[in-house]
Amino acid sequence: MVFSLIVFLGLHNVSSRITDQDRYYIQKILEDAGFSALSSRGDFDTEIAAILAIQNAAFHTAPATGLIPLNTPREPKNLYEAEAAYCSDRARFIEKALRLYGFKARFASIYENTPDKNFIQTLLTKGLEGAHSHAVVEVKTTKGWLVIDTRTHWISLDWHNNPHDLREIQRFAAEKTWPEWSALSKEPMFFLMKDPFYILYGVYSRHGRFYAPYTPYVPDIDFTQLLNNFTP
Numbered sequence: 001m002v003f004s005l006i007v008f009l010g011l012h013n014v015s016s017r018i019t020d021q022d023r024y025y026i027q028k029i030l031e032d033a034g035f036s037a038l039s040s041r042g043d044f045d046t047e048i049a050a051i052l053a054i055q056n057a058a059f060h061t062a063p064a065t066g067l068i069p070l071n072t073p074r075e076p077k078n079l080y081e082a083e084a085a086y087c088s089d090r091a092r093f094i095e096k097a098l099r100l101y102g103f104k105a106r107f108a109s110i111y112e113n114t115p116d117k118n119f120i121q122t123l124l125t126k127g128l129e130g131a132h133s134h135a136v137v138e139v140k141t142t143k144g145w146l147v148i149d150t151r152t153h154w155i156s157l158d159w160h161n162n163p164h165d166l167r168e169i170q171r172f173a174a175e176k177t178w179p180e181w182s183a184l185s186k187e188p189m190f191f192l193m194k195d196p197f198y199i200l201y202g203v204y205s206r207h208g209r210f211y212a213p214y215t216p217y218v219p220d221i222d223f224t225q226l227l228n229n230f231t232p
Contacts, residue, residue: 033057201228
């Protein structure tokens with residue numbers, strides 16, 4: 001039974017490996033967006049420039065809002081070919097592009113925290129039924145973790161040039177006290193992070209239809225990222 005469970009989880013694990021195809025399309029997406037000479041090596045400002053370039057490239061290649069069809073791949077190649085994308089689709093590209101350029105990155109799903117549902121009930125409730133979710137990426141900078149949004153041109157950098165991680169934003173949302181965000185963000189924070197929310201690292205979907213083998217109701221999870229739920 002233990003062996004069968006290990007095999008089952010292995011088959012359903014979402015890999016973080018960057019393939020040759022990923023490298024080709026990441027570079028193509030960046031080049032088409034005008035970021036062919038991207039570099040992440042240097043000081044904090046250089047890191048932020050690279051992070052913003054990757055975020056901007058994701059929106060440039062798929063600016064409209066629309067989900068890449070279920071039960072199909074959603075890697076950088078698929079984002080490049082898509083006419084529209086959703087938060088989870090852009091997040092996958094951003095996460096892989098950051099890793100390609102030497103950053104430590106992690107995928108995070110956030111779920112609204114409402115008084116009428118506990119955490120488990122929220123996970124078992126579809127978004128259209130009142131448990132909205134959102135996908136973002138956190139990247140490790142020389143100053144700490146920074147959140148990159150995938151629905152708006154926003155990063156969690158304040159006007160003092162300090163990054164804030166998701167847990168800090170979670171606290172801001174609970175206390176309704178916010179820093180003044182940097183002018184480098186072209187748009188306001190996505191609405192779902194303005195109110196209390198839950199965080200789950202490494203969970204790409206609750207329904208299992210984003211990544212092969214597309215087993216309904218078996219969540220798409222990168223098990224190596226799950227540990228981020230228990231560490232800073």
